[in-house]
Structure formats: structure tokens, C-alpha cells
Amino acid sequence: MTGAFLAVALAVNVLAATTATWEMSGYQDFLRGRLSGLSLTRDGRLVLGPKLDTVFSSDQPEIWSVAKGNDGSLYLGTGNRGRLYKVDPSGQSSLLWTADQPEIFAVAVDAKGAVYAATSPDGKVYRIEQGEASEYFSPGQRYIWGLAFAPDGSLYIATGDQGKIFRVTAAANGTNVQGSVYYETGQAHVTSLAFDREGRLLAGSEPNGILYRIMPPSGASASAKGFVLYDANLPEIRAVATAADGSVYAAALGGSLAKRLNSISSSANANATAVVSSTATSITVTDAQAGIGGTPTPAAPKPAPAVAAAVTPVITSGAADYAGVDKSALYKISTDNTVETLWTSKEENIYDLLLNPNGSILFVTDAQGRIYRLDSDRKATLVAQSNEGEGMRLIDSPAGVIAATGNLGKVFRIEAGSGPSGWFESPVHDAGTVARWGRLTWRGDSKGIAFRTRSGNATRPDATWSDWSDPITSLDQSLVRSPNARYIQWRAEFTAAGSAAGLDGVTIAYLPQNTPPVVRSISVTAQASAASKTTSSTPASAAYSITVTDTGEAAPAAGTTAQTLSRGAGQQMQISWQADDPDGDKLTYSLYFRGEDEREWKLLRANMTENTYLLDGDVLADGRYFFKVTASDRPSNPAEYARESELVGSPVQIDNTPPTVTASEPRRAPVVAPNTSLLEIDVNAEDRGGTLRRCEYSIDAGPWLPVEAADGVTDSAREQFNIRVRDFPAGEHLVVIRVYDVAGNAGLAKVIVR
Numbered sequence: 001m002t003g004a005f006l007a008v009a010l011a012v013n014v015l016a017a018t019t020a021t022w023e024m025s026g027y028q029d030f031l032r033g034r035l036s037g038l039s040l041t042r043d044g045r046l047v048l049g050p051k052l053d054t055v056f057s058s059d060q061p062e063i064w065s066v067a068k069g070n071d072g073s074l075y076l077g078t079g080n081r082g083r084l085y086k087v088d089p090s091g092q093s094s095l096l097w098t099a100d101q102p103e104i105f106a107v108a109v110d111a112k113g114a115v116y117a118a119t120s121p122d123g124k125v126y127r128i129e130q131g132e133a134s135e136y137f138s139p140g141q142r143y144i145w146g147l148a149f150a151p152d153g154s155l156y157i158a159t160g161d162q163g164k165i166f167r168v169t170a171a172a173n174g175t176n177v178q179g180s181v182y183y184e185t186g187q188a189h190v191t192s193l194a195f196d197r198e199g200r201l202l203a204g205s206e207p208n209g210i211l212y213r214i215m216p217p218s219g220a221s222a223s224a225k226g227f228v229l230y231d232a233n234l235p236e237i238r239a240v241a242t243a244a245d246g247s248v249y250a251a252a253l254g255g256s257l258a259k260r261l262n263s264i265s266s267s268a269n270a271n272a273t274a275v276v277s278s279t280a281t282s283i284t285v286t287d288a289q290a291g292i293g294g295t296p297t298p299a300a301p302k303p304a305p306a307v308a309a310a311v312t313p314v315i316t317s318g319a320a321d322y323a324g325v326d327k328s329a330l331y332k333i334s335t336d337n338t339v340e341t342l343w344t345s346k347e348e349n350i351y352d353l354l355l356n357p358n359g360s361i362l363f364v365t366d367a368q369g370r371i372y373r374l375d376s377d378r379k380a381t382l383v384a385q386s387n388e389g390e391g392m393r394l395i396d397s398p399a400g401v402i403a404a405t406g407n408l409g410k411v412f413r414i415e416a417g418s419g420p421s422g423w424f425e426s427p428v429h430d431a432g433t434v435a436r437w438g439r440l441t442w443r444g445d446s447k448g449i450a451f452r453t454r455s456g457n458a459t460r461p462d463a464t465w466s467d468w469s470d471p472i473t474s475l476d477q478s479l480v481r482s483p484n485a486r487y488i489q490w491r492a493e494f495t496a497a498g499s500a501a502g503l504d505g506v507t508i509a510y511l512p513q514n515t516p517p518v519v520r521s522i523s524v525t526a527q528a529s530a531a532s533k534t535t536s537s538t539p540a541s542a543a544y545s546i547t548v549t550d551t552g553e554a555a556p557a558a559g560t561t562a563q564t565l566s567r568g569a570g571q572q573m574q575i576s577w578q579a580d581d582p583d584g585d586k587l588t589y590s591l592y593f594r595g596e597d598e599r600e601w602k603l604l605r606a607n608m609t610e611n612t613y614l615l616d617g618d619v620l621a622d623g624r625y626f627f628k629v630t631a632s633d634r635p636s637n638p639a640e641y642a643r644e645s646e647l648v649g650s651p652v653q654i655d656n657t658p659p660t661v662t663a664s665e666p667r668r669a670p671v672v673a674p675n676t677s678l679l680e681i682d683v684n685a686e687d688r689g690g691t692l693r694r695c696e697y698s699i700d701a702g703p704w705l706p707v708e709a710a711d712g713v714t715d716s717a718r719e720q721f722n723i724r725v726r727d728f729p730a731g732e733h734l735v736v737i738r739v740y741d742v743a744g745n746a747g748l749a750k751v752i753v754r
Contacts, residue, residue, distance in 0.1 A: 018637070019438065020512060022429045022488075025505030030424070034368065035385050037422025038494060042379035045444065046503040048494050051419030052384050055402065056087045056411040063409035064260070066393040066402065067107040067115070074395070074402060075115050077104030078409050079264075084117050084128065087411060089399065097133045099126070103264055108147035108155070114174060116155065118144035121264050123159060127174050137179045139166045145257075148193035148201075156182065156201060160189030165203055165214070183214050183224045191257060194240040196248060202229070204237025204250060206257045211237050211250050211333070230333055234326070239352045246335040249342075249361060251350040253328035330363060330374070342378055354394040354401065362401060364391030369405045371414065386412055420496045424503070428460065428489050431512050432583070437480035438509030440472055440490060448497040449473075451506070455485035480508060516643035517581040517631040524627060524652050525574050573615040573654075577629045577647070585636035589629055596624035596651060622689035624651045655689035655743035663737055666753045668728070679728035681751055683707075683721040685739040694740040695721045700733055728753070 024030065027044035039049030060078035067075045072089040075096070082099035084107070101119035108116045115128040116136060123144040127136040139159050146158035157166040157179075163186060168179035187205035194202045201214040201224075209232035215225045234252040241249045328350045330343040343350075348365040355361055361374040362383070369386030371394070389407025396402070401414040440451055451472040456465030468491060469481050482488060488510070492503055581587055589608045592601035605613060632644040662684050669678035685692055692714050696704040709719040723737070735751040 018511070019509055020431070020435075021507050021509050022431075023505060023507040024426055025443070029505075031382070032427045033425055034387060035382075035422065035424045036387055037384075037419045038424055039384065040382035041502075042375070042381045044504065046424055046492065046494075047501070048418040048422055048496075048499060049384050050417065051415040052386055052403075052412045053415055054410060055091055055413050056085070056093045058083070058085060058409040060409040062406040063392055063404040063411065064103065064105045065107040066395050066404050066411075067109045068395055068397060069109050069115070070111075070113045072398055074397070074411065075107050075109060075117075076404065076409075076411065077107040077117055079103040079105075082119060084115070096131070097126070097128050103260070105143070105145050105260065106147040106158070108149055110149055110155075111153060112172060116147055118147055118157070120144055125155075125157060125168075129174070134174075136170075136174065137166070137168045137177055139164070139179070143189065145189060145191050145260075146193040148195065150195060150201070151199050156193055158190035158193050158203065160191075160206075163187035163190055163205060165190055165193075165201070183212075183226055185210070185212060185226065189236075189257060191236055192238060192240050194242060194248075196242045197244070197246040202240050202242070202248060204240050204252075206236040209234045209237055209252050211240065211248075229337065230331060230339055232329070232331065234329060238328075238350060241353055241355050243355055243359075248333040249353060249355065250331045250333065251328065251353050251363060252331065253349040253351075256349060256351060328365070330361070343372075343374055343380060349390075351390065351392050352394045354396060362394055364394050364403055366390035369403070371401075371403055384414060386410070418496075418499060422494045424492045424494075426490045426506070428487050429508070430459075431486055431488065431510055433513045433515055434484055434486050435488075435510040435512045436484050437482060437488065438511065439475075439478045440480050440506065440508050441475060441478060442503060442506045444502045444504040445500060446473075446503070448495045448499070448501045449503060450493045450495075451478075452491045452493070453480050453482045453488060453508070454491075455482040455488045457486050459487065461489060480510075512583070514585075514633065514637055514641045514643050515582040516645045517579055517585070517587050517633050519629050519631050519645055519647035520578040520580065522575070522577045522627060522629055522647055522649035524649065525576075526571050527574050573620075574612060575615065575627055576612040579611065579629070579631045581631075581633050583633070583636075585633035587631050587633055588635060589631055592628040592630070593620075594626055594628075596626070601628060620654055622655055622657055624653050626651055653690055653743070655687075655741060655745060657687070657689050658745040659685045659687040659692055659739045659741050659747035661685045661737055661739045661747040661749040663749045663751045666735070666751050668753075675730040676727040677730070679723070679725040679735075679753060681723040681735065681737070683723060683737055683739070683749070684718075685721065685747065686718045687741040687745075687747075688717075689745075690741050690743055691715060691717055692719050692739060693742045695719070695737070697723055697735055697737045699725070699735055701736075704738065 025044065027040065027042065030040050030044060030046060037049060037051065038046050040046055058078055060081060060083060062079045063076050064079055065077035069075060074087040076085040076087065078085065080102045082101045082104050083095060084097040084104060085093055086096045087093045097117065099117065099119045101122050103120045104117050105120055106118040116125055117128060118125050120143045123139055123141045124135055125137045125144065126133045139157055141159035141162060141164060143160040144157055145160060148156045150156060155168040157168065159166065163184065164181050165183045166179050167182035168177060170177040185203065185205050187208055187210060189206040190203050191206050192204035196202055196213065203212045203214060205212065210228055211230040212226045213229045217223055229248065230250065232252040235254050236252060236257050237250050238253050238256050239251040243249065326344040327346050328348060329341055330350060330353065332340045332342055348367040350363050350365055353361055353363040359376050362371060363374065364371050369388040369391040370382060371384045371391060373381045373383050386403065386405050388405035388410060390405060391403055392406050393404040394401060399413055400416060403412045403414065440453065452468040454461065454466050454468050458464050466483050472478050488508065490506060490508065494501060575591065579587060589611060590606040591604040591613050593604055594601050627649045628646055630644055630646040632642060634642040664682040667680040669680065683695065685695065694714060696706045698704050707721050707723055708714060710722050733753045735753055737749045739747050
């Protein structure tokens with residue numbers, strides 16, 4: 001047996017109600033679960049990870065921005081009530097200021113320790129010093145997305161929805177403030193700011209995902225000059241950072257700005273103020289130069305930047321999701337402007353990044369507040385997971401890396417070394433039907449790891465699920481004790497006793513309940529046999545078919561509403577059915593019949609794999625018959641677990657005998673016209689197998705003329721017909737009478753009129 005054939009055979013076997021396994025192993029499998037206090041290595045192993053210490057928990061939905069003070073204090077800008085918090089190095093927190101706007105998207109600290117907070121949607125910058133806040137600068141823009149102090153002490157402000165960057169200077173005490181537009185990107189929003197190794201301003205934008213490097217005015221030029229450092233295939237450049245070697249790292253994504261704009265709208269609605277939403281903006285990109293090396297992962301088409309003389313496209317802020325397209329990406333732009341794509345994801349958005357001195361990169365995503373480390377070999381390690389709605393910001397501090405999250409707004413500190421404990425919860429597995437659980441087995445060093453399981457029949461764990469089982473710590477006693485159910489979930493709990501423990505994979509064996517097959521329909525039709533088709537050129541009588549479905553109702557018959565079947569000479573009866581199995585099992589069928597006045601089913605054929613059967617036309621006499629099909633999944637299941645089901649078709653009336661037709665002697669009435677008379681013939685017809693349907697007559701091989709029953713309706717097994725022909729010509733004539741039953745059988749009689 002070849003390897004390919006063996007693989008196919010095994011795949012077929014697992015469809016039946018035989019032992020199946022659910023295995024989780026490797027990096028991508030474990031990413032589908034939830035974890036706390038653990039790390040997922042780039043090799044796909046779960047190990048104890050650094051402890052996430054909660055530094056601060058606000059009552060706000062989001063912490064949008066974080067800035068570090070000169071003394072190590074953290075300043076946090078939040079939404080949706082526009083609050084500015086301070087968390088000192090000892091972990092003590094205080095409310096520093098409450099803005100009159102719902103969002104503080106940007107915070108910065110100058111060299112003197114003064115704090116600057118930018119509010120939206122009425123974009124203003126406030127200076128907070130010694131607990132007092134004063135308006136510092138109003139750019140006249142709706143949104144302020146970023147603040148950054150240059151080495152010379154000037155403040156750069158990223159705004160929207162006109163995509164302008166402002167430069168503000170002031171005296172050391174914050175007086176004599178002067179500000180103006182430094183650069184106009186032509187984009188709708190400037191979403192991030194940073195400085196490169198030479199002190200040049202870097203600016204990320206939206207909605208075209210362009211990263212600019214902006215040179216200050218020089219020589220005769222009175223304005224700054226922008227250079228497109230990179231044009232990403234994603235709408236927004238969310239975060240930018242510069243390494244010591246001059247390389248620039250940028251995170252691009254598709255949903256951050258839209259989320260913040262939606263937050264503003266929600267806040268405005270909650271406060272009964274005007275709803276703020278993103279509007280369509282005509283943009284013109286100037287000083288846009290190409291010549292960028294490197295090709296990112298292809299994404300959905302988007303408008304390209306235009307020069308000033310071109311027709312300006314209309315761009316709407318926000319992002320659209322495209323199936324199969326990367327949702328976010330991390331890029332490295334080298335000093336020679338070549339670009340490398342370091343990491344992409346179709347499920348997660350990068351919200352911020354932080355460069356480590358050792359060359360690795362930390363970044364945080366919106367997937368349960370995950371924090372990743374990307375090493376020089378481009379392999380990502382899931383360092384920690386906060387299990388909050390999303391990770392918003394990363395910042396370094398003397399006490400360790402700080403992560404700010406949303407939903408709710410919290411601040412975590414990533415401790416050095418491994419924490420004392422952690423856990424991992426698998427996603428829910430669907431066995432397809434109620435299953436009997438077998439053993440839970442694992443791969444890796446399990447010292448200090450305890451496993452638990454729970455099960456239920458709701459798609460998500462809720463109060464109807466079982467409690468977590470007692471711990472499983474030994475392979476010798478690893479039988480799953482959770483109740484039989486359709487869904488199951490497992491949990492691994494790590495303790496410090498297993499500081500060297502690592503989990504590579506977990507497997508649960510189970511036996512799903514075998515689901516019985518379903519017979520959907522039975523159809524009975526008459527058709528000409530192969531012999532009659534080759535020996536006769538005359539058409540067979542009309543075939544009437546009866547179909548019964550698993551609803552128990554007969555489908556309309558072809559050509560008639562009566563459940564009657566006539567095979568005719570040389571014809572066969574074809575019985576066919578449709579059946580399927582929810583488990584995909586192979587099926588065998590048995591076909592039975594019985595007459596209406598019979599008690600027991602007679603077997604026509606057993607253990608068929610095909611779903612049609614031909615019956616010779618002479619084996620059943622006239623009468624009403626039932627057909628039954630039994631389907632069994634025995635070929636795919638052990639005998640004790642095999643299931644079967646059956647369906648009985650609607651009764652089929654078999655009628656092969658034509659009606660008996662007798663005619664009286666013709667009677668001529670007195671002459672009505674010269675050489676003519678009134679002809680009368682009485683006809684009696686009777687059908688032994690069914691009901692009469694039609695009577696007609698022909699004179700001298702002429703056209704057939706209908707005649708109705710004497711009582712007005714032809715609807716009985718026995719009827720009388722009266723043929724009356726006016727102006728019947730003199731002489732000898734032949735009258736042929738034909739009567740049909742509902743099966744299409746015709747009985748004939750002839751009368752000679754002289």
C-alpha cells in the first residue's frame with residue numbers, strides 16, 4: 001500500500017464513530033488559546049513567563065498615551081472623560097488634570113519636567129506644571145494625535161483632519177509661545193511622530209499609510225521639505241522608532257485611527273454633544289518622492305499619492321478589512337532606504353513598538369493585550385498576555401517595560417525573570433456530537449504542570465458546563481473525567497516547582513457518538529427496459545412517478561396527481577432513494593416491499609451500496625404496494641455502534657390491466673336531414689385495478705372525440721357513457737370506443753353501424 005493511499009484510508013476511517021484525537025501543538029495552535037503568566041516561545045513551547053504586575057488601574061475605557069517624566073513618573077492620557085493621571089515610581093497614582101474634551105490622545109514631557117497634554121476633538125495643547133493647567137497652543141485643528149519634543153526643545157504637533165504638523169517654540173518657563181505650520185502632508189491625519197538619528201522629523205500618516213522624513217528649511221528655502229521614506233500597503237502608520245544604527249522601524253495597521261474616531265463619537269453621544277465623525281477629505285500629497293527599496297506583502301489596492309497638479313482623490317478616514325489581506329505589519333527601513341517586512345498578521349493590529357538595546361523589538365497588539373518580542377532572526381516570541389481588550393502603548397522605565405491597555409485602561413509592568421505561576425486555556429473543541437472522552441496526554445517536561453478539563457453542550461463555556469476537573473498530573477491516571485458532551489476544553493496550570501517545565505503539545509482522545517444516517521426520499525418510476533428500447537420504435541405509455549421524502553409527504557407525481565404506476569409491456573419499475581450520513585460514513589441499503597393487504601415486509605435485496613434498484617415488470621400484480629429502504633452505517637463502524645434508519649414510501653398503485661369496455665347495439669333515431677340520423681350508443685366501462693379517467697370515440701378512423709360519463713364526472717372504477725352523434729351519415733360506418741384508466745391503460749370496443 002502506498003503512503004498516499006494509506007493516508008486516504010486513514011482519513012476515511014476517522015469520519016466514522018471510531019476513536020478520534022484532538023491535538024494542539026506548535027506556535028499557531030497555542031496562539032488560539034488564552035494564557036497568563038506564560039510565554040510562548042518561537043519554537044511553539046509554553047513556558048513560565050515574566051510576571052505582569054498591575055501598576056495602575058483606571059476607571060477609563062482606554063489609556064491612549066503614555067509619557068515618562070524625568071523622575072521616572074508616568075503620565076497617562078485617557079478617554080472617554082479626558083483625564084490625565086500621574087503614577088510615580090513607587091506606584092502611587094493621582095488624578096493630575098481633567099480636560100473639558102473627552103480624549104487625550106497625546107502626552108509629552110519637556111526637559112524641565114512640565115507635562116503637555118493634547119485634547120480632542122477640539123484640538124488644543126495644555127501645559128500642566130505644579131498641578132496647574134493652562135492652554136499652551138491651539139493649532140485650529142480638530143484632532144491632535146501626537147506630540148514630540150525635538151532636541152532643541154521645540155514641540156512638534158501631529159494633527160488631523162488636514163494632516164498638518166505644527167512646530168511650537170517657547171521660553172523655558174512656557175511663555176512667549178510661537179507656533180506655525182511646519183509641514184503639510186496632504187494626508188487626512190498625521191498619526192505618529194519620531195526623530196531619526198540625525199534629528200530629522202519622522203511622521204506617519206493616514207489614510208495612505210505614508211511615512212515621511214521631513215528636513216528643516218535650509219538655504220533659500222523657507223519651508224521644510226518632505227521625503228516619502230515608505231509608502232505602506234496599509235492605511236495607517238501607527239508607531240515609529242529609530243535604532244542606534246539609524247534604522248527606522250514602523251508599525252502599519254488598518255484599524256487604530258478608526259477606533260479612536262469611533263471613541264470620540266461615542267463620547268460625544270454619551271455627553272449629548274455633537275457627534276464627531278470622520279469626513280471625506282480631498283488630499284494632495286506634495287514633495288512625494290519614490291525610490292524606496294523593498295517590496296512589502298501585497299495588500300488591497302489603495303489610492304496612490306498625487307502631485308499637486310493632479311486631480312486630488314477623495315479619501316475617507318478609517319479602514320476596511322479585506323479577506324486574506326494582512327491586517328498589520330512591522331517594517332524596517334535601513335539607512336539606504338531599503339525596506340524589509342519583519343512581521344505581518346491577518347488577525348492582530350500592532351499598536352506600539354519598543355526597541356531593546358540588544359537589537360530585539362517588543363511590540364504590543366490588540367489581541368488580548370499581547371506583547372511580542374521579535375529577535376534578529378525574525379522569529380516572534382509571545383512574551384506575555386494581559387488578557388485585556390488590547391495593548392495600547394509600550395514604554396521603557398527603570399523598573400522594567402511598561403504596557404498600557406484598553407478595555408479597561410490599565411498599566412502593567414513586565415517583571416524581569418519568570419513569575420511564580422501561570423496558566424493556559426485551550427480554545428473550545430467541537431467533537432461534532434456527544435462524545436465519550438478518553439485520555440489526555442502531553443509532550444514536554446511536565447514537572448510542575450497540572451491539567452484540568454471541562455465539558456458542555458453549549459458552544460461557549462457558561463453556567464451549564466461542568467466545573468474544572470480534578471488535576472491530572474500523571475500519564476498513568478490521565479483519563480478525562482469530564483461528562484460526555486459535545487464540547488471540551490483543557491487548562492494547563494504551571495507552578496514555580498516546574499520552573500524548567502515546557503509544554504510542547506496536548507492530545508485528547510475521544511469517541512464521538514455515532515449519528516444515524518438519514519433516508520431523505522424514495523422515488524418509484526416506470527421505464528422501458530433495455531430490450532424494449534432496442535426492439536420497439538413505438539413510444540411507451542406515459543410513466544407516472546411517485547416520490548416520498550423524509551417529511552412523509554408524497555411529492556407531486558409527474559403528469560398526474562394520482563399515485564398510480566403503469567409499467568406497460570416490456571417496462572421495468574425503477575426504485576431509487578437518497579440518503580446521507582452526518583458523520584460521512586459509508587452506507588449500505590436494504591430494500592423491502594409489501595402489498596396493502598399484507599402484514600410482513602418482503603426483502604428485495606440487502607447490503608446494496610448503490611441507491612437504485614430495477615424490478616421486472618411482471619413480478620408484481622395489480623394492487624397497492626409500499627416500498628421501504630433501510631440505510632446502515634455498518635461499513636464504517638463497529639457492529640455495537642452501528643446505526644440505521646428507514647423510510648417507507650407512499651403507496652404505489654400498480655395497474656397494468658386495461659378497462660373492460662362493452663358497447664350496446666347502435667340505435668338510429670328518425671331521419672333529421674336527408675340521408676342522416678341521430679346515432680346513440682350506450683357504453684359500460686369497468687377497471688379492476690383503479691379508476692377510470694377518460695372516454696373517447698372515433699368514427700371511421702377519424703379524430704378522437706371526448707365524451708363524459710353519464711353522471712357528469714369520470715371518477716369511478718365503473719362508469720356509463722352515452723355517445724350521441726347528430727347528423728350521422730347513412731351507410732356502414734365503424735365506431736371505435738377507447739376508455740383510459742388513471743394509469744394510462746386503454747380498453748377498446750368497436751361498433752359497426754349499418
